[in-house]
Amino acid sequence: MKPPAIQERGPATMLPVGSPSAVRAYVRLLARRHRAGFGAVIALHTVSTVAGLVGPWVLGSLVQELSAGTAEGKILSAVGWYLLALLVQSAFMGWSRLRGGVLGEEVLADLREDFLVRSVALPPGVLERAGTGDLVSRGTTDIDRLSKSVREAVPELAVALVSVVLVLGALVVTSPLLALTAVVGLPLLLLTSRWYFRRAPESYRAESAGYAAVNTVLAETVDAGRTVEALRLGDERVRLTDRKIAEWLSWERYxxxxxxxxxxxVDATYALAVLATLTLGGVYTVKGWIDVGQLTTGVLYAQALTHPVDLILRWYDELQVGQASLARLVGVREVEDPETDEDSHPKGRQVTASEVRFGYREGADVLHGISLDVAPGSRVALVGPSGAGKSTLGRLLAGIYAPGRGSVTLGGAPLARMPAERVRAQVALVNQEHHVFVGTLRDNLRLARPDADDTELRAALDAVDAGEWADALPEGLDTEVGSGGTALTPPQAQQLALARLVLADPHTLVLDEATSLLDPRAARHLERSLSRVLEGRTVIAIAHRLHTAHDADVIAVVEQGRISEYGAHPELVAAGGPYAALWRSWRDEG
Structure with missing residues (x-):
């Protein structure tokens, strides 16, 4: 059976997959962090394995004495030693499994935390190019696949390796000849395993990537469900999904x-080892090279090799799945760390777009070579007809999207290469979309600044005229809000979002009509709250209502993805161009 053909990927840029050297380096890092836990598991299992070696030795000695007719009075002693060894083996085996389980959970928790910390620090532009499906797949499916490997495979594999070394050592001590016959199946095992493991890792990686592609397509279809329905793309999306599922299943079958x-x-090599030990061991016994007691002990040891070798191969196979998933998780660490990139540290507050091109699909740009300078402390309004690209440009200037070509910089540093936390600390997008998280009002506010005390939280609420209703809540800042808690009205939820903004204190705001979905009375009240937030900040306003543009320092008219006019309100009205037409139309409608 041939492996499935690797399909050509679309224009989406997947997050990188960790190189073998990066995976090995990360495994070594985890091993160093948890060396005490690994040492304890290995030490406990060493005692257990040594105790397990006593039984075959006792039985072999007893068989030898029975064959020589000198076993009188020694059977009870042999049984006693056997039971004692069995008890010690069982006790230490249970202890080592317990410590192995704890070790696995600790390593898995470390791995999850490393992945989460690195993921949230990724630049927004990286995530935008990769899409949500790839990252979600790594954080869910790959973690789930890896959990079995980390919880069980890693400690069990370490234990099995110790067992093999000790049992082989015991075989050599018992009889070097029997040690050789016990490994007679090793060439077949190595040959078939080499064949398998040369194909398995890449196949498992392709299988994981195929599943991620399925997730990506499904997530995109769900997220853009209304667009898919409006443009009647349902059949096309179904065909694409079916094709991605077929590619994934082909790798599953392979x-x-x-x-x-x-x-x-593998099973054949086990049978061959025991058969060879019995057959050749019988010949050795007849020749007088070994005695019957050594043969008995050797056969039992050869059979005892089966379990740890089987564990090694089974868990090593499981680790191929885990290795593919680990490589995808480690790949997130290989994205250039913005903290170490000097170019990602802004040296000022000026926002600049230079020859920016951007499209949601390859070959279909929405913005065409836009250049714009926003001076610190100024107010810029983006106006234009619906669908002109105003909101898209606003999201680029807020660092939500990364430009396809050209650059968007803050203080000379590309926004797309900054970590999300640094971007949000300096530039924030304010729109009509808001979310109340499950938890207390205090917890919701501290999302913006975890170290804020109650005095600062109340000041932020007061700054957006939310102090009165916040104090009226049953338990004040300790009131549970969000799903299952006290329900906040849309204006209150928006004020909560603005209070977070006050706490975060970004110097630049991109406004996308934060009040457009509210009724006029609530909108006017919220606009007064918003005006306090805007004081002293750079403001880029996407103006659907032109009174916002009237008050701006400068206006950029966006038409068909290009800036067609640029200037102050009086200048543009006097020029009699597109803005003047929009202004007259808006005033007539008003």
């Missing part, structure tokens, strides 16, 4: 075929 061939060959 990896299953690999396992179907490999597992029986």
């Amino acid at each position: 990896t299953m075929w690999l396992r179907t061939l490999w597992f029986p060959s």
